[in-house]
Amino acid sequence: MKFRENITRIMKNFKKPMRLIITPLAFAFILALAVLLVLNFAVGDIIGYGSILFMRTEDYGQYDADNMFEPSSKESGTVNIKDIKFPSYERVYGEIEIHSANIHCPLIYGDSTRALWRGACQYIGSTIIGYGGTTMVAAHVNRHFKNLNQVEVGDFIKVTTTYGVYLYKVSYTGVHFAYDNSVYDMNRKDENLVLYTCYYEQTALGNVKKRFFVCADYFSGPLIDKGVTG
Amino acid sequence: MKKILCLVMALALTFSLCLTVNAATGINANEKAVLDELKSKEALGKNGWSFFIPTEYVTAAENYFNTIDMTDAQKDTILGLIAEGKKIVKEQGDKANFTGKVYNLKTMEIPAKEKVLELGQKACKEVGLTLTYSSKDNKVIIKDAKGVVAFENTPIVKTTGESFNVTSAVVITAISVVILAGVAYLVIVAKKKALFVK
Numbered sequence: 021m022k023f024r025e026n027i028t029r030i031m032k033n034f035k036k037p038m039r040l041i042i043t044p045l046a047f048a049f050i051l052a053l054a055v056l057l058v059l060n061f062a063v064g065d066i067i068g069y070g071s072i073l074f075m076r077t078e079d080y081g082q083y084d085a086d087n088m089f090e091p092s093s094k095e096s097g098t099v100n101i102k103d104i105k106f107p108s109y110e111r112v113y114g115e116i117e118i119h120s121a122n123i124h125c126p127l128i129y130g131d132s133t134r135a136l137w138r139g140a141c142q143y144i145g146s147t148i149i150g151y152g153g154t155t156m157v158a159a160h161v162n163r164h165f166k167n168l169n170q171v172e173v174g175d176f177i178k179v180t181t182t183y184g185v186y187l188y189k190v191s192y193t194g195v196h197f198a199y200d201n202s203v204y205d206m207n208r209k210d211e212n213l214v215l216y217t218c219y220y221e222q223t224a225l226g227n228v229k230k231r232f233f234v235c236a237d238y239f240s241g242p243l244i245d246k247g248v249t250g
Numbered sequence: 251m252k253k254i255l256c257l258v259m260a261l262a263l264t265f266s267l268c269l270t271v272n273a274a275t276g277i278n279a280n281e282k283a284v285l286d287e288l289k290s291k292e293a294l295g296k297n298g299w300s301f302f303i304p305t306e307y308v309t310a311a312e313n314y315f316n317t318i319d320m321t322d323a324q325k326d327t328i329l330g331l332i333a334e335g336k337k338i339v340k341e342q343g344d345k346a347n348f349t350g351k352v353y354n355l356k357t358m359e360i361p362a363k364e365k366v367l368e369l370g371q372k373a374c375k376e377v378g379l380t381l382t383y384s385s386k387d388n389k390v391i392i393k394d395a396k397g398v399v400a401f402e403n404t405p406i407v408k409t410t411g412e413s414f415n416v417t418s419a420v421v422i423t424a425i426s427v428v429i430l431a432g433v434a435y436l437v438i439v440a441k442k443k444a445l446f447v448k
Contacts, residue, residue, distance in 0.1 A: 044427060044430050044431060044434065045427060047430065048426040048427040048430050049426075051426050051430075100276075101274045101275075101276040101277075101316065102273070102274055102275065102276050103274075104274050105273055105274065106273070106274040106313070106316050106317045108398055109398045109399040109400070110399075130399060131404075131408050132399075136408065136410065141408075143306070143406055143408075144310050144313060144399070144400075144401065144402070145304075145305075145306030145307060145309050145310045145401075145406065146306065146309060146406075147309060147312075147313075148313065153309065156406060156407075158407070158408050158410050159410060160410050160411060161410055161411040162411065165410070198405075198407045198409075199407070201406070204406075206304075206305040206306050206309070206406070207305050216407065216410070217410045217411070218409065218410040218411025219411075220411060228409065228411045231407060231410070246276060246277060247276045247277075
């Protein structure tokens, strides 16, 4: 009898924290999960735009002042390295156009977090456009490379820089893990372009481990005469 | 008049600082010699092992060299520092009696790593760069005199999408709890008020 009374008392005491803490917590957790899963891309956009809003305003002004891009119209021949202005970190030096995927965005030298919110960004350990080598370019999947997965083999990628207009023909597209370096070859000496963006395949929770890669071979444009001496 | 002069000076200074593109200088013979040394994969250790600098790091160096003109004296100093660094690596690999093909610099002893880092800082200083290393996140950043990044040891492939980790989930949950608690409080207060009215 006493045992039953104790149990009833415990249950009564338990109801209060259950009602005030555990139920709201569980409900909130389920709600948060639902928000993350349903509004995956939307939330990503909000966070992205939010990060831009919270950027220091002087950075903004400096950025805009530095990025008055003057496109070249030179489509063939060669261009001497000494006749070009070598791009500087986080600065726009071209633009990328892919008509088949409705992509048209700035090309920035350097792929910092800040630069990635502004356009397609080149890894500084890769060669600049036209230099002869592999150019690695990344952009966010919910921004400039939203439609990158629409690019197909045979499509053309147009890259206009401050020193020339280049065309690349897509030779491969595919999904790979981010660490899979079999997709690109940093040792290549011939002009080639690799574009990539994150690839979502499962849930909103956890790191995005895969990337959608587009590999393209040089088709036309003024290759840079490096003028290496010695 | 002073104010106008100050304004003009400030504007001139701002525009001079905004000049961020560098006229490319190409790769001269001195820079080529340094790049060749950086690319070298010669056998170094007693067991025939070698070590090499990743291509992307050499490319980053080449990109920077395209914006400067390295002198003979700078080349000699840098090549001397590279030789000194290689000597330390050789000593480390041989001391560990490494028998593989490619020696991993990560396995070096900390004092030796620090010495190599110091040599790297000296080499960078020679061409107007500053190398900083953060042991917290193992990050190396090299900047020029204007503070512009010339190199950073970030992965080749970056994160280009939103990745929600545990921290994000916890933060969103916490915000949801606060909002829910607020709504619940308001409902309870409203109900109590309604009871008293009756």
